[in-house]
Amino acid sequence: MSFLRVLLEEFRAIFTNISVVFVVVVGSLLYAFLYPSPYKNDIVDSQKIAVVDLDNSSLSKELIFLVHSTPQVDVDYVLFSMKKAKELLEKGEIYGILEIPNGFESDVYRGIPSNLSYFANASYFLIYGAVIDGIIRATGELSDKIKLWRVFLEGGSKVKDTNLIERDSIPLFNPSVGYINYALAAILVFILHQTMIAGAGILGATQNQKNLAGIQGYWNRASALKLVLARVCAFSMIYIVFFLFYFGFLFQMYGIHIGADIVSYWCFALVFIFCCASFGVLLGLLVKKPAIPTQIILISSLPLIFMMGFIWPVELLPSFIVGFVHFIPAFHGINAFVRMNQMGADLSLVMDHFYWLLGLCICSIILCVGIITNRRKAEYLRG
Structure with a gap:
C-alpha cells in the first residue's frame, strides 16, 4: 500500500x-x-481573612475598615485571640490572618514604626499575593492620612514624605495578576x-x-x-x-x-x-x-x-x-x-x-x- x-x-x-x-x-x-x-472573572478578589486586633483602638478599627474596603479582601472576622484565628485558617474558613499588635495606635502617633503581621498558606499563590496587595494598599492609605494629620497639628503647609523607597508593583508576565x-x-x-x-x-x-x-x-x-x-x-x-x-x-x-x-x-x-x-x-x-x-x-x-x-x-x-x-x-x-x-x-x-x-x-x-x-x-x- x-x-x-x-x-x-x-x-x-x-x-x-x-x-x-x-x-x-x-x-x-x-x-x-x-x-x-x-x-472568566480572572481577578482574585473578595478573599476572606480574619483580623486579630490586639490594640482595639480607633486607629486599628480604621485600618480594619480600610482593609475591608479593598476589592481584594473581605474581613469576615475581627478577633482578639490568635488561637481562634488559626483554627479558622486550618478549617479553610479564611485564607489569612492580619495581626495588629498591642500599642499600634500609640506607636504610630509617636512616630515609632509598628509592625503588622500577616499569616497565610502561601500554597495558594494568587490568593496570598492578592490579599497582601490589598493590605499594603490599605496601610498605605492609612499612612497618608496620618501624615496629613501630623502636618495639620504641626501647622505645616506641605507634607514631608520620608519614604525614600516606594513600592511600584509591575506584573511583568501576568499583567492582570x-x-x-x-x-x-x-x-x-x-x-x-x-x-x-x-x-x-x-x-x-x-x-x-x-x-x-x-x-x-x-x-x-x-x-x-x-x-x-x-x-x-x-x-x-x-x-x-x-x-x-x-x-x-x-x-x-x-x-x-x-x-x-x-x-x-x-x-x-x-x-x-x-x-x-x-x-x-x-x-x-x-x-x-x-x-x-x-x-x-x-x-x-x-x-x-x-x-x-x-x-x-x-x-x-x-x-x-x-x-x-x-x-x-x-x-x-x-x-x-x-x-x-x-x-x-x-x-x-x-x-x-x-x-x-x-x-x-x-x-x-x-x-x-x-x-x-x-x-x-x-x-x-x-x-
Whole structure:
C-alpha cells in the first residue's frame, strides 16, 4: 500500500470511530469552553481573612475598615485571640490572618514604626499575593492620612514624605495578576496533549481488539513504518487545526497574552504535535481494549497537572518526579509555550525542550515500528 493510501485509510478509521471522534473533536471543543468558565472573572478578589486586633483602638478599627474596603479582601472576622484565628485558617474558613499588635495606635502617633503581621498558606499563590496587595494598599492609605494629620497639628503647609523607597508593583508576565495567564494558558495546552494521546490510543486499541477477533484490515497490509508515520501524520494534521483554533481564537477570546514569534511558535508546535501523536500511537499498540486509553488519561491527568511546573515549582518537586516528567511531552510543551507566549522567550531559549520532544518522538516511532514488526513475525511463525 502506498503511503497516501494508508493515510487516507487512517483518516477514514479516525472519523468512523465514534469513540475517537468524541475524544478528539468533542472533547477538545468541550473542554476548551467548559474548563475556562471558572476563570472568566480572572481577578482574585473578595478573599476572606480574619483580623486579630490586639490594640482595639480607633486607629486599628480604621485600618480594619480600610482593609475591608479593598476589592481584594473581605474581613469576615475581627478577633482578639490568635488561637481562634488559626483554627479558622486550618478549617479553610479564611485564607489569612492580619495581626495588629498591642500599642499600634500609640506607636504610630509617636512616630515609632509598628509592625503588622500577616499569616497565610502561601500554597495558594494568587490568593496570598492578592490579599497582601490589598493590605499594603490599605496601610498605605492609612499612612497618608496620618501624615496629613501630623502636618495639620504641626501647622505645616506641605507634607514631608520620608519614604525614600516606594513600592511600584509591575506584573511583568501576568499583567492582570489573575488566573488567565497564570493557569489557563498552560491548561489549554495540556487539554490538547491529553485528547491527542487518548484518541490515537483508542484507535490503536480498537485495531488490536479486531486482530484478536480475527478481523483483518489495512493496518495488517501496510508496512510497519508507513502505518506508524501515516497515523502520526493523520492525528498531527487534525491537531494543527485545533492549535490554530486554540492559539488563534481561544487565546484571543480569553485574553491570554501571545508574545511568541510566529515562525518560532510553529517550529516548536509541530515538534510538540508530532511527539504527542507518536506517544498516542505507542499507547494504542500496548493496550488491547479501547476503553483503557481513556481511563489511563483520566486517572493520570490530575497528578500530571501538579508535575508540570506551573502550579507547583519544579524546584520543589522530588528529583525522581522531575526525572519522570521529562519523558512526558506535556511538560516540555507547557513550559516552552508559557515561556514563548507569556514571557516572550525566543526559540533558542527553549531548545532544551525542543530537543527532548524531538528525541521522544523519534524513540516512540522506533518503538512502534519494532512492536508491529515483532508481532507480525510472531503471527507468521504461529501460522
